[in-house]
Amino acid sequence: MTKHLEVFVIILAAASASAQTIPFDSDRWEISARESKIEDYLGRQSLTIKGGQAILKVSNFTNGIVEFDIAFGADRGFMGGIWRWQDGRNYEEFYLRPHQSGKPDANQYTPVFNGTSAWQLYHGSGYGVAIDYEFDEWMRVKIVVSGKSAEMYIKDMSTPLLFTGDLKRTVAAGRVGVSAGNFAAAHFSNFSFAVADNPTLKGKAETREPVRAGTIMSWWVSNTFKEKSLENKFSLGRPDKEDLTWRKMDCEPSGIVNFARLSEIQDDKNTVFAKVMVLSRIEQVKKLSFGYSDRVKVYLNDRLIYGGDNGYGSRDFRFLGTIGYFDEVYLSLKPGKNRVLLAVSESFGGWGVQARFDDLDGIEIEQ
16 A cells, blocks of 8 residues: 555545434433424434424534434424534524525524524525425535534535625534424434534635724623613613623624623513713714614613614514614714713514714714
8 A cells, every 4th residue: 555545544534533423312412402202204213303402412513514314394493403512502503494495594594692592683695595495304404614614505415505604603612413493393313423623615705895984893881681670761860870880892893793792681681781982073963873683772971862673573573673774863962972872672583783873074983
C-alpha cells in the first residue's frame, strides 16, 4: 500500500468512526415530552413524539452533520432537529411546518435563548424557504453545521435547500436531538450524527445591505418586570424606575436587539425597558420608525406617547407578528437630552425591537 493510499484509508476510517447511528430505543436518549413512544410506523421502528424533545445524553457536537428521517401529516405542526443544545431552554433549531407546505415559511431556522424561540425576529431569506412536503411518508433531513453557518437539506441530499450564514448563538459544543411542538406529533427514524472540525458547506450567505444611517445600534436594557405594572401609567415617576438595573446591549448587524439573549421570563415578568438618550440641538420633531415583538409602550421624557400590539394573531387570525419597520412615532424633542424608553413585552415567538431615525440632522444618539 502506498503512503498516499494509507493516509486516505486512515482519513476515511476516522470519518466513518465519527458517524454514529443511534436507535431511538437506546438508553442514550433523554426524552422529555407530553407524548412519546417507540413504535413501528410506515414499515420501520421509529420514535413518535409530541410536545417535547429527544436529546442524546452524550453528544459533544460543535460542527458536523445531523441526519434523520421524519414523517408527519398535513396538520399544523412544528418538528425538526436540534444542535448545540446546552439545556432545554438554550439551543439551535431547524423545524418544519407541515401546514405551510409549498409556502416561503414552510420551515424555520431559529435560535432559542432562555426558553424564547425567536422566529418573529428572524424570518424571510436565510431563515426559511418554500418546499412541498410528502405527507405520511418518510423524508430525509440533513443539517450541516460549520461555525456560524449551517445548511439544511430535505429529501434531496445533494443540494442544500436553505443556507443560513448567521447562526445566532455562540459557537459552543452541545448535544443533538429532535423535537416536536404541542400541536401535532412527528415520527423520527434513522437518526445519526457525525462530528467534524470544518465540514464543507455548498451554500453561500446572501450579501445583506448595511443598516441605514440613523439606526439605533445599542440600547440600555432594564431588568424584567410585570407588564401589568404599566397599565394606565401615562407618566413615569421615580418609584417606577428606582428598582431598575441597566445593562448595555449592542444590536445585531441588522439593527435588531434580541432581549432573550439577556433575560428570561419568570413569574410573569415579561417586560423590559429599552432606553436610548437623544441629544437635540434645538426644539424639534423627529420621526422614529420602529418594529417590536410583541407589545410596546413608548415613553418620551417619562410621558407615554404611543402603545401598540404586534403579537401573533393580534390583528387578524393570519397575522404572524413578525418584526419590521411597520410603526412610527413623532418625538417632540426639547433642546438637550431626551430620554426615549420603549417598554417591550413578550408572549411568545420572539422578544425584540429595532428603531431608526429618518435623519440625524440636529440630533445625536448616545450609544
